[in-house]
Amino acid sequence: MNTYQARILAIDDEPDNLLLIRQALRKLGFAHCVAMSDPVQAVACFHAEDFDMVLLDYNMPVMSGLAVLSMISPKAHREQIPIVMVTAQGDRDTRLLTLNAGAKDFLAKPIDTAELMVRVHNLLETRGLHLALRRQNQQLEDKVAQRTEELHSTRLEIIRRLARAAEFRDSDTGVHVQRMSLYAQAIGRRLGLAECELDLLLNACPMHDLGKIGISDTILLKPGKLTPEEFAVMQQHTLIGASILQGHDAELLRAAHDIALYHHERWNGAGYPHGLAGEAIPLPARIATVADVFDALTMKRPYKQPWSTEDARREIARLSGTHFDPAVVAAFEAVIEEILAIHAAHPDL
Template identity: 45%
Template structure:
């Protein structure tokens, strides 16, 4: 046990009897920092405080809010559900202990309490709690490492596609930021918007599989060449493959569907309306807007006004009308991103000393 008083585990004792609180506090005080509550309501406030208890000893029979209700509320709240709860019960209530376990208690102590029993039960459950927290920390760290690795793979594959394409790395940087702005405004939360932000750079990875004489052609493609070019969506989805990772699942969906159109005239599957997954609908707008406003070997850069008008005209045909309304709302932020990552601000070097575009994703 830690010698420093401030480092002692915190045990919250809950009982409507001051005498019982005194008894339990006296048993625990030498080894633990003890907090006390005379009611269930007070116990919940302490449990939800900045300095949460590491353990709760909870009386079952209390007025207004009994121990079962307190335990149920603790376990229903994500902020407190992991705190171990030990019920303190009279001998005649032992048959009701199983009910306590159903509510999430980890153990029980019988009144009148025996000091050795109290200390042994608390020590055991705190050790288990510490082991669980340590294990959860390791799992979180490993999960983060896996997610970081997947993200790095996505960014590197996206970069590989750019080296073969006639677009610059800044295209995927800008369109991924545009994607996040639109996704944030859709309202499914910051986590989902970040997911699309990290997955969208893989949208054109399938261009790796397109022959150079088609991909690098400076003029318009003929019909046969265009049919070959359109296969890059399916190639991209196949390159990414099927995974349990939400990041890679989303990247595959985007690769497959970002060229589908609201009216069903897109490719590769001719999906229509809400048949098109939402990530694909969002990336479609972000991708086309950046393509229109960027210079390519086969076209001049369009003005902002003409590009925006083209996007608006595609509402209900090329693009989801609801998302076009959202595009209007976030357009000022999109234009800020376009300025921040303008081609004129970055000069790419030869492949042997390439600009680290990956770093730009942090935005």
């Protein structure tokens, strides 16, 4: 910083002392000095405006220098604003007391111009270094935050493309993963999930059928009903997807792993691959299950025609308590208008 452009606040109950300080500072090239004789007003001014240094008289009758110091030192410490105590008392106890209260230096009375010059310059240069270091640290933090955001965005884009690749295996488009993810987010919001959890749900749900990459087309695209043997192979897509996603500490991939592995589990324990029941099934998977089934019912598949949204809605309600968590179904019903709006806004291509 340009030390001669610094704003200095001088506080002294004696106007003559303030005049001497201002004159001395001006002779030394410091043009921006605010001189105040009322310590109460000076404290308010210090907190309302920006200063680079404070020259504070120790002995004042209405409010002592130590009292003023206690009121301004928190901000001064936080913003690296040096406070110089101006005093005729040079004993050790006074110096220790003042330093412990937050003062950075002392200036003896009567004020020596040469000493004033050296102390003011040194302290302002130190403040300038602190401010430069703070700016540099902030720039580094901004760069790290930007890079982190770039990495996060890149990871999300890779995940979305991978999810769409899996969806293209058994659908004409990848719109299904978009719709069911938005359904899941709407249901989760109704259930009271935090924003960070809703973001995870939105970005993890597209990977629910990632394991279909490992299922042959003869089974995946079969127009008729699967045989028991073929259905057993189809069930493996949950394990395949979980295997692809496991082994990473990222919250998103952990959530995606659970959804891929458990989205075919059933509330009554009749699902696969592990036959989990009730709340043993992770909540994100319970939410994804309802969203996935509703959208799958309303889509055209190689083995079926699309259901109407009303028929699909009734089917979800019918399976509440057996296939689906009743609380999730209740949340689905509560946001059905939002669900239908999402369905209409993202038609199959």
